Amino acid sequence: MAAPIEFLQFVDDNADAFIQRLSDAVAIPSISGDASHRGDVVKMAEWLNDHLKAVGVETQLVDLGKHVMDGEELNLPPAILGRIGNDPKKKTVLVYGHFDVQPANKSDGWDTDPFTLTIHEDGRLIGRGSSDDKGPVLGWLNILQYHFQSNKELPVNLRCCFEGMEESGSEGLDDLVKKESQPGGWFDGVDCVCISDNYWLNTRTPALTYGLRGLAYFKLTVSGPGRDLHSGVFGRTVHEPMTDLVTLMSKLVDGQGNILVPGIDEMVEPPTESEKAIYERLDYSIADVEQSAGGQIAISSNKVDVLMGRMRYASLSLHGIEGAFSGVGAKTVIPAKVAGKFSIRLVPPQTPELVEPLVKAYLEAEFAKLNSKNKFSIESLHGGKPWLADVNHWNFEAAKAATRAVYHQEPDLTREGGSIPVTLTFAESLGVNVLLLPMGRGDDGAHSTNEKLDRSNFIEGTKLLGTYLYEVAVIQ
Amino acid sequence: MAAPIEFLQFVDDNADAFIQRLSDAVAIPSISGDASHRGDVVKMAEWLNDHLKAVGVETQLVDLGKHVMDGEELNLPPAILGRIGNDPKKKTVLVYGHFDVQPANKSDGWDTDPFTLTIHEDGRLIGRGSSDDKGPVLGWLNILQYHFQSNKELPVNLRCCFEGMEESGSEGLDDLVKKESQPGGWFDGVDCVCISDNYWLNTRTPALTYGLRGLAYFKLTVSGPGRDLHSGVFGRTVHEPMTDLVTLMSKLVDGQGNILVPGIDEMVEPPTESEKAIYERLDYSIADVEQSAGGQIAISSNKVDVLMGRMRYASLSLHGIEGAFSGVGAKTVIPAKVAGKFSIRLVPPQTPELVEPLVKAYLEAEFAKLNSKNKFSIESLHGGKPWLADVNHWNFEAAKAATRAVYHQEPDLTREGGSIPVTLTFAESLGVNVLLLPMGRGDDGAHSTNEKLDRSNFIEGTKLLGTYLYEVAVIQ
Ligand SMILES: [Zn+2]
Ligand SMILES: [Zn+2]
Ligand SMILES: [Zn+2]
Ligand SMILES: [Zn+2]
Numbered sequence: 001m002a003a004p005i006e007f008l009q010f011v012d013d014n015a016d017a018f019i020q021r022l023s024d025a026v027a028i029p030s031i032s033g034d035a036s037h038r039g040d041v042v043k044m045a046e047w048l049n050d051h052l053k054a055v056g057v058e059t060q061l062v063d064l065g066k067h068v069m070d071g072e073e074l075n076l077p078p079a080i081l082g083r084i085g086n087d088p089k090k091k092t093v094l095v096y097g098h099f100d101v102q103p104a105n106k107s108d109g110w111d112t113d114p115f116t117l118t119i120h121e122d123g124r125l126i127g128r129g130s131s132d133d134k135g136p137v138l139g140w141l142n143i144l145q146y147h148f149q150s151n152k153e154l155p156v157n158l159r160c161c162f163e164g165m166e167e168s169g170s171e172g173l174d175d176l177v178k179k180e181s182q183p184g185g186w187f188d189g190v191d192c193v194c195i196s197d198n199y200w201l202n203t204r205t206p207a208l209t210y211g212l213r214g215l216a217y218f219k220l221t222v223s224g225p226g227r228d229l230h231s232g233v234f235g236r237t238v239h240e241p242m243t244d245l246v247t248l249m250s251k252l253v254d255g256q257g258n259i260l261v262p263g264i265d266e267m268v269e270p271p272t273e274s275e276k277a278i279y280e281r282l283d284y285s286i287a288d289v290e291q292s293a294g295g296q297i298a299i300s301s302n303k304v305d306v307l308m309g310r311m312r313y314a315s316l317s318l319h320g321i322e323g324a325f326s327g328v329g330a331k332t333v334i335p336a337k338v339a340g341k342f343s344i345r346l347v348p349p350q351t352p353e354l355v356e357p358l359v360k361a362y363l364e365a366e367f368a369k370l371n372s373k374n375k376f377s378i379e380s381l382h383g384g385k386p387w388l389a390d391v392n393h394w395n396f397e398a399a400k401a402a403t404r405a406v407y408h409q410e411p412d413l414t415r416e417g418g419s420i421p422v423t424l425t426f427a428e429s430l431g432v433n434v435l436l437l438p439m440g441r442g443d444d445g446a447h448s449t450n451e452k453l454d455r456s457n458f459i460e461g462t463k464l465l466g467t468y469l470y471e472v473a474v475i476q
Numbered sequence: 477m478a479a480p481i482e483f484l485q486f487v488d489d490n491a492d493a494f495i496q497r498l499s500d501a502v503a504i505p506s507i508s509g510d511a512s513h514r515g516d517v518v519k520m521a522e523w524l525n526d527h528l529k530a531v532g533v534e535t536q537l538v539d540l541g542k543h544v545m546d547g548e549e550l551n552l553p554p555a556i557l558g559r560i561g562n563d564p565k566k567k568t569v570l571v572y573g574h575f576d577v578q579p580a581n582k583s584d585g586w587d588t589d590p591f592t593l594t595i596h597e598d599g600r601l602i603g604r605g606s607s608d609d610k611g612p613v614l615g616w617l618n619i620l621q622y623h624f625q626s627n628k629e630l631p632v633n634l635r636c637c638f639e640g641m642e643e644s645g646s647e648g649l650d651d652l653v654k655k656e657s658q659p660g661g662w663f664d665g666v667d668c669v670c671i672s673d674n675y676w677l678n679t680r681t682p683a684l685t686y687g688l689r690g691l692a693y694f695k696l697t698v699s700g701p702g703r704d705l706h707s708g709v710f711g712r713t714v715h716e717p718m719t720d721l722v723t724l725m726s727k728l729v730d731g732q733g734n735i736l737v738p739g740i741d742e743m744v745e746p747p748t749e750s751e752k753a754i755y756e757r758l759d760y761s762i763a764d765v766e767q768s769a770g771g772q773i774a775i776s777s778n779k780v781d782v783l784m785g786r787m788r789y790a791s792l793s794l795h796g797i798e799g800a801f802s803g804v805g806a807k808t809v810i811p812a813k814v815a816g817k818f819s820i821r822l823v824p825p826q827t828p829e830l831v832e833p834l835v836k837a838y839l840e841a842e843f844a845k846l847n848s849k850n851k852f853s854i855e856s857l858h859g860g861k862p863w864l865a866d867v868n869h870w871n872f873e874a875a876k877a878a879t880r881a882v883y884h885q886e887p888d889l890t891r892e893g894g895s896i897p898v899t900l901t902f903a904e905s906l907g908v909n910v911l912l913l914p915m916g917r918g919d920d921g922a923h924s925t926n927e928k929l930d931r932s933n934f935i936e937g938t939k940l941l942g943t944y945l946y947e948v949a950v951i952q
């Protein structure tokens with residue numbers, strides 16, 4: 001079922017008002033990671049709660065308790081639960097978004113004040129949170145406003161979950177989602193989830209995202225001397241921790257990205273021809289990856305290999321070394337205790353539980369080969385499972401139909417190389433299909449300077465999210 | 477010729493006064509590396525100059541000009557040149573020492589105020605500079621005081637060179653030494669040099685030092701992306717600089733200390749049996765090296781191998797990485813530009829000029845093997861030649877005879893693993909034998925907290941330096 005033409009017209013007619021409302025939201029610097037802005041996150045919660053109530057949503061501000069940040073105990077900002085419609089004949093859709101933002105200072109390199117939405121003549125709406133994630137959250141609000149003002153019922157029952165701690169680890173949300181997924185909870189009866197909090201692969205093609213990589217983060221420590229030593233006095237007399245550590249770190253991944261820990265790459269099934277075809281079809285080029293990396297350093301000249309490297313293979317990155325000399329200049333120290341940091345981005349069927357023992361056993365065996373008298377330890381700092389959804393589920397089919405209707409193109413079917421942990425929480429707590437339906441483009445610069453959402457993405461994206469609800473309503 | 481019994485008696489009789497004078501010197505916090513103490517270094521120069529003049533030395537305070545430290549232009553403290561005796565029938569000995577000290581704060585972990593010489597009941601004279609290098613400098617003063625007070629001529633012509641910037645790179649000294657080594661200069665006619673500014677190998681056995689290692693310090697840079705990347709988005713899509721850098725660093729040295737750069741270890745002749753015997757004789761054990769390293773990590777259980785590793789072989793140490801993640805915690809960054817720091821301690825016939833091309837060619841070839849699209853560069857940050865003296869020269873024979881006379885033992889013949897650059901300057905400018913004749917013990921803690929000089933080392937060390945002059949006077 002196509003969305004009513006009146007809805008599409010309403011969105012176009014109210015575009016300037018929608019942008020003004022986005023400007024009001026951006027003006028509240030709801031930075032969850034900065035204790036001094038905690039009051040602004042709460043203010044943003046109240047602002048959003050008031051706007052939801054004004055368009056007929058039954059809401060609840062949920063107190064998530066306290067937490068400690070930078071040594072200070074703070075009240076967590078409330079989450080907002082919302083509910084509209086309870087018709088047993090309709091499907092029930094849960095939408096998620098977040099109203100907190102990353103830090104931003106003009107002095108970081110912004111061309112304009114980050115908390116003043118600046119409308120560029122090329123259509124960019126520039127401001128912190130414009131794309132991540134106030135634009136998408138306000139997209140849902142725009143849709144609700146149409147139905148409220150024209151006194152129309154939504155085609156589905158809608159449930160909302162908006163949080164104010166996403167940029168700071170979604171503190172408190174997991175427990176809330178699990179609790180509200182129980183019978184009688186706010187999310188009881190939800191048939192599918194839609195999260196609009198990521199980006200198109202490029203700047204041209206709408207995307208549906210069906211996979212996220214997981215993570216296993218390791219700290220590999222080698223120690224020996226009682227204190228840092230002078231290389232003049234001790235060079236070639238003792239086992240140097242850095243020598244051992246660098247040797248071990250060199251055995252983790254090769255220059256072509258292959259993971260050298262036995263059993264990890266082997267866990268992943270090779271792609272079928274039809275799966276390779278998905279990557280072939282993606283509107284992306286080697287030039288795109290090199291432009292976004294800022295260097296001509298793509299690991300392959302084959303587009304499918306590069307895309308699969310990001311989306312459907314595990315990757316291992318060496319992040320750095322703690323405890324070694326890291327300053328500028330020349331210092332002739334033999335560091336006493338050094339810790340290498342590295343992590344593996346996981347894809348199904350890998351999990352931290354499966355991967356960690358392989359990494360530990362391998363490094364222990366490699367360390368034993370060194371015949372070093374230093375001490376060795378390996379610990380897991382944190383981990384998260386990968387997520388993969390069925391792209392043929394009606395939830396995705398509805399989003400594909402909506403994309404065709406609004407954008408007149410087939411969406412790219414993408415997997416993200418990073419993590420959005422709440423995705424897995426919804427998938428596991430509710431046991432339903434979760435769809436990532438991005439509003440913004442790949443160059444929006446979320447978390448960076450000059451974050452923007454293109455006006456057309458905001459307006460057409462509002463149409464897309466609304467049309468998606470209509471498609472969900474009728475799809476089998 | 478043994479030193480006069482009256483001299484030895486004078487030293488014993490005046491021990492408390494000598495210690496009081498050392499206490500006065502330690503009380504002047506002549507920290508050359510701290511701009512706010514520059515006045516104290518000048519004060520210390522004037523204090524020493526006055527004391528030298530008071531015992532009949534003709535002196536000159538030499539203005540060494542200005543330098544910039546921590547962005548501030550400062551006057552360098554003056555060097556002190558001294559001269560006593562000009563008898564063509566006598567040998568002429570140049571002695572060197574420094575009157576500046578390392579920084580020290582009680583809060584660094586000192587048990588007592590670092591600039592108040594504290595006399596411990598076990599005989600330790602605790603205070604910054606007690607051993608490095610005010611004790612030895614005052615040892616020469618003690619000797620001169622005896623000759624002045626008893627109206628005796630020194631057995632040699634003496635030249636002094638005392639500086640106040642040793643702990644800060646001996647700024648200005650090289651030019652002064654070269655200038656004064658010319659005909660008509662203060663050092664014209666010098667027959668040998670004696671530097672008392674290092675330490676015994678252990679706490680039991682006097683030592684003569686005849687070698688120092690040189691240094692070649694390298695910075696190996698790999699870069700690729702235009703900025704730091706997120707491993708979720710870019711992991712396995714681009715050549716990661718850290719992967720390349722760690723691979724290259726792992727190819728420099730193995731866990732047993734062997735340098736893997738072809739041609740470097742090979743430059744060094746294997747030790748002869750008689751040379752090995754020198755190391756066998758040294759009063760040192762694996763336990764000594766492990767105690768001073770603070771860990772049971774000696775690279776071999778063979779004492780000769782460990783000592784040769786420090787003294788007569790080159791060593792390669794990996795110091796750290798600039799530009800990578802070096803903090804605590806977990807950060808999933810792909811650093812855009814990383815620079816590995818490592819250095820090679822050199823022994824004859826190695827020089828920076830010989831070693832640097834080998835390192836660069838090897839790393840360039842290894843980088844080429846990686847088939848990486850990243851950028852690679854290798855630069856030399858600084859270097860210095862190794863130094864080795866003839867232990868059978870009369871200068872060393874005189875010191876051996878003096879050691880037997882004062883300590884009733886054969887000295888350890890040692891080479892140091894580090895550098896004392898001024899040694900090479902004297903050797904090359906004057907073309908004469910240079911002897912390192914330490915006063916303090918291996919556990920004095922120069923540059924560390926609770927620096928000390930044992931009372932017996934100060935008093936017997938004064939006798940040693942004096943007796944050395946008498947032995948030099950007669951030896952053929
Ligand atoms: Zn977000
Ligand atoms: Zn974000
Ligand atoms: Zn010194
Ligand atoms: Zn020193």
